Amino acid sequence: MDTEQHSSSRNIVAILSRGDADARGVATPQNSRFVRVFEALAAVGIEARPVIYDESVADAVRDQLLSVDGVLVWVDPIHQGKTRAELDGLLRDVAAQGPWISAHPDVILKMGVKEVLYRTRHLGWGTDTHRYDSAAAFRSEFPSRLVASGPRVVKQNRGNGGQGIWKVERLSDADGIVRVLHAQRGSLPEDMPLDAFIARCEPYFNWGGCIIDQAYQARLPDGMIRCYMSGAKVAGFGHQLIKALIPPPKGPEAPEAQPGPRIMHGPDAPAFQPLRRSMENEWTPRMMETLGIDEGSLPVIWDADFLYGPRDAAGRDTYVLCEINASSCFAIPDEAPAAIAQTVKHRLIRTHRSSAST
Structure with a gap:
């Protein structure tokens, strides 16, 4: 392989997003919502390929990712009932075999x-922030904290689009009743027993492992x-x-x-x-x-x-x-694609140097 071919083959990244079989069949840089990112990468000499992910085509996606030097991932934690559990395992496997991943699932978890x-x-x-590692801890500790410090914001550990984020406040004229408001668009306030709200939140421990509680910001x-x-x-x-x-x-x-x-x-x-x-x-x-x-x-x-x-x-x-x-950080300012391209370029240079020294 001559120098020019070698250089070209080591400046390829995948832009990974979620979609279905139809999206996979027609995906191009030009029809992608990330078109400006594709253009910015091309401007600094980096070839970027669109890769559409779904659990049903995981093996094909793995093969695509193993053929590039790096992977830029835009996939929400929760999308139409699907989580990233299977994808994160795939990305860890790919990263262990060479390509760098942004963001690596282990970094996301931090x-x-x-x-x-x-x-x-x-x-x-x-700010005033607390963590509950189990449903029992949440049931035991949250009620007294709500009484002592006023309205709180309860958040499931992993989510997007306001899913699993609640404002909770006590109603002064109703013993044990709270007013809750979900952060998802279109939600309306609900008045309910605090015990019922706590029970509603218990499934969050299954996916996210903990619940976070912050003071409401006036x-x-x-x-x-x-x-x-x-x-x-x-x-x-x-x-x-x-x-x-x-x-x-x-x-x-x-x-x-x-x-x-x-x-x-x-x-x-x-x-x-x-x-x-x-x-x-x-x-x-x-x-x-x-x-x-x-x-x-x-x-x-x-x-x-x-x-x-x-x-x-x-x-x-x-x-x-x-x-x-x-x-999955998108939409982004007009200046961001160029910044992304420069960061990717530096990552590729570092990866090439690391590979050359081994």
């Missing part, structure tokens, strides 16, 4: 689950800031006025509450520079240290979702982490 909120609560993005109506990261560097921001966990308008004829548009910004947006400095210089390095993740294992695209916390003594905003998305 940073892309709600447990990260508990493990990193000592960082500047933390500034939720001010919106959520999504900080997009490529590796350890900020790739952009998104600000959105959200409706999740905010009671919808009252009345049978009231329209369903809709979130506002997510306004995207580049990494240099002036309003978000304090958050950028905290993420790049303090929080991300300390998160990596706490979780045992090296920079080269960070996802090529991930995001940290922040709510506004209480203002400090000088009137400046503070930020509270409410979620990290590492499984």
Whole structure:
């Protein structure tokens, strides 16, 4: 094999997403929702191939992934009742045979689950946060915490789209009754016995292994800031006025509450520079240290979702982490595809150097 052929064969990545047999048959970079990522990778000399995953074609997908140097994965934790359990096993098997995976399932289990909120609560993005490792612990400890500290937000460990995230508050005029609101779009508040709500949450331990409980943030109506990261560097921001966990308008004829548009910004947006400095210089390095993740294992695209916390003594905003998305971070700012391409290029160079030295 001559040098040119060797170089070309070692700069190929797969972009993996979920779909059905029809999607597999027609998938091209041009008709993919990730078309801008394909274009950015091509611009730095990297060939990217679309790979569509479904459990029914796992063997064929494995063969495709073993033929490339790296894999960029965009698959939600839960999609139409399907989880990533089988896919994660496949990805671990592929990674063990050579190709690097972003994000590796083991990295997702460290940073892309709600447990990260508990493990990193000592960082500047933390708040009053608790973890329940069993249904018995949740039943025993949560009621007194709700009484002592006011409204709480209960979160299943793995999920997306607001699934398994609940605002819970006591009703002062009804003993043992709570008002709960699911974060999924279209949800309405429900009043129910606290015991019934706890029983509703018990299945979350089967898939996620634990439940996380945070203090409700009073500034939720001010919106959520999504900080997009490529590796350890900020790739952009998104600000959105959200409706999740905010009671919808009252009345049978009231329209369903809709979130506002997510306004995207580049990494240099002036309003978000304090958050950028905290993420790049303090929080991300300390998160990596706490979780045992090296920079080269960070996802090529991930995001940290922040709510506004209480203002400090000088009137400046503070930020509270409410979620990290590492499984399927999309849509992304206009500047992010180029950042992804540069991160992928650096990963490939590192992989080639490692291979050459062995």
